[in-house]
Amino acid sequence: MKIALIGADGQLGTDIFKVFTAGGFNVEGLTIDDINICDENICRAVIGKIMPDLIINTAAYNLVDDSEDNAETAFKVNAEGVKNLCRICLEVDAALMHFSTDYVYSGLDRQVPYTEDDCPMPLSMYGITKLAGEYIIKYMLQKYFIIRVSGLYGHKASMGKGYNFVDLMMDLAGKPGDVTVVDDQELTPTSTKDVSEKLAELIITGKYGTYNMTNSGSCTWYEFAREIFRLVKPDRKIRPIKTSELNSRARRPAYSVLDNKNLRNAGLSDLRHWKEALQSYISEKY
Numbered sequence: 001m002k003i004a005l006i007g008a009d010g011q012l013g014t015d016i017f018k019v020f021t022a023g024g025f026n027v028e029g030l031t032i033d034d035i036n037i038c039d040e041n042i043c044r045a046v047i048g049k050i051m052p053d054l055i056i057n058t059a060a061y062n063l064v065d066d067s068e069d070n071a072e073t074a075f076k077v078n079a080e081g082v083k084n085l086c087r088i089c090l091e092v093d094a095a096l097m098h099f100s101t102d103y104v105y106s107g108l109d110r111q112v113p114y115t116e117d118d119c120p121m122p123l124s125m126y127g128i129t130k131l132a133g134e135y136i137i138k139y140m141l142q143k144y145f146i147i148r149v150s151g152l153y154g155h156k157a158s159m160g161k162g163y164n165f166v167d168l169m170m171d172l173a174g175k176p177g178d179v180t181v182v183d184d185q186e187l188t189p190t191s192t193k194d195v196s197e198k199l200a201e202l203i204i205t206g207k208y209g210t211y212n213m214t215n216s217g218s219c220t221w222y223e224f225a226r227e228i229f230r231l232v233k234p235d236r237k238i239r240p241i242k243t244s245e246l247n248s249r250a251r252r253p254a255y256s257v258l259d260n261k262n263l264r265n266a267g268l269s270d271l272r273h274w275k276e277a278l279q280s281y282i283s284e285k286y
Contacts (some may be wrong), residue, residue: 001203003027004050004094006035006085007058011164012099012149012192014058014156019196025203028052032059037081040088047088055202056097057085060130062158064103067126068249078129079136080241086140095143095208097199100134102150102187103213107253113218115261116148116210123251136209146210147195147204150258151224154192155285165189166281169225173233183240186255189216191277198263198271207266212258215274227275231282263276 003020007013008029020027028050035046037059047055061077063065082098089096104120104127122128136145153164163171166189172179195213200212219227222240229236243252260270271277 001025001054002050003056004030004047004052005056006030006037007032007213009156010058011154011156011158012152012195013056013058015054015154015192015196016058016199019193019200023200025200026046037084038076040084043084043088044091047092048115051092052094054095055085055089057082058099058195059261060099062126064124064126064252067124067129067250071125071129073148074125074129075132078126079132082133083136083140086137089141089143095145096137096141097145097147097203098133098137098191100146100148101127102148102256102258103253104131104134104148105253105256107186107255110253110255113259114212115259116212118259123253126250143208145208147199148210148212148258149190149195150214150256151187151189152195153281154190154236155281165224166228166278168216169228170232170282170286173229173236177223179236179238180241180245181222181225181238182243182246183220184243184254185186185252186218186220186257188216188218188257189224189274189278190196190214190271191256191274191281193281194271194277198268201268202266205268209262211262211266212260212269213263214258214260215271215277217273217275218257219274224274224278227278227284232286 061074067074106121
């Protein structure tokens with residue numbers, strides 16, 4: 001199988017490239033210098049030279065608050081760019097793997113993990129643009145994998161943000177001052193390495209569709225930070241706060257835990273618990 005990986009130097013793409021090449025997949029890594037998914041002609045020229053069986057797209061506009069003020073840019077990347085890739089998939093007869101988010105759900109009055117069958121209802125412009133990308137794929141293609149993830153962190157920093165939550169907390173652990181983290185948003189922190197390994201298993205099945213893909217268990221952002229500090233600096237103080245205290249421009253779901261039901265239906269096991277994945281990440285990186 002020949003794979004064109006868009007965003008091969010990003011947080012998720014870096015681990016996908018590493019895991020897939022180690023696993024024997026024929027992967028052509030493409031960076032932002034090689035391809036711009038918002039330019040259909042460039043996409044067609046680049047992908048046309050590779051002629052892949054599968055296009056993996058990790059490119060995204062993932063600045064949640066900025067999407068409220070820059071909706072046009074967010075739609076251009078998260079929806080129009082996806083439409084460009086869908087057209088090219090049809091032209092070269094390739095499948096598409098695309099990544100979405102737990103932010104397609106509202107989390108309103110919810111305490112049970114979302115399955116892929118639950119109706120999305122995003123609360124933010126970011127969530128709306130990501131859901132739009134999902135709908136475009138489902139409308140245009142038959143051969144696709146839509147992967148919904150949550151709270152990603154990896155060895156390479158997010159290109160849009162320049163950091164991930166674990167690395168931010170690790171940095172703050174060694175600095176003076178008050179550390180405050182929201183304690184009223186529940187999710188599942190997820191390792192990009194673990195996701196990459198599961199993606200390799202999923203592709204082999206050839207079972208297309210929409211998949212939640214997160215580590216097991218759940219916690220609030222405060223509980224996530226507390227576990228990070230427990231592993232590296234247990235005496236470091238941390239104070240929980242409410243989301244309302246942040247005055248963020250975008251609304252976040254209060255509960256966005258995902259159930260990987262479709263993975264199990266495809267015959268694959270759940271990803272390991274988020275605490276185990278976090279401990280491995282910190283041991284490997286620090």
